[in-house]
Amino acid sequence: MTITEFLLARIAEDEAVAMHAGKPGRSWRAATREAGDSYMPGVEVVGRDYPMIDVWDDDQGASVYQTSHIARHDPARVQAECTFKRWLIGTYSGTREAYVMFRAIASVYSEHPDYREEWAA
DSSP: OOHHHHHHHHHHHHHHHHHHHOOTTOOOEEEEOOTTOSSOSSEEEEOTTSOOEEOEETTEEOOHHHHHHHHHTOHHHHHHHHHHHHHHHHHHTTSTTHHHHHHHHHGGGTTSTTOOGGGOO
């Protein structure tokens, strides 16, 4: 597997998950629970048309920064990033800069079993 094939496969995986996680034109937001709620205190991530999801970190409610991070990486943003990464690959394939740039992008997926250490940026 080449680094380009590896990247295109990971981008396709990211895009597929994002497409199933949200609906076009709908964005996620982060919100805190209201005082007096019968639920455990914490912060929740709300996806429209989906049940509310509590986010917990080591048995403690997630911080507003953690849930804001999740909401900022909603499906629409992930899909836009996939489109951009494909554009980069298509534009720079075959250039001198390509391998260095592709190694940097691949490093994001370094935990994937198909990642090769020789690609380390």
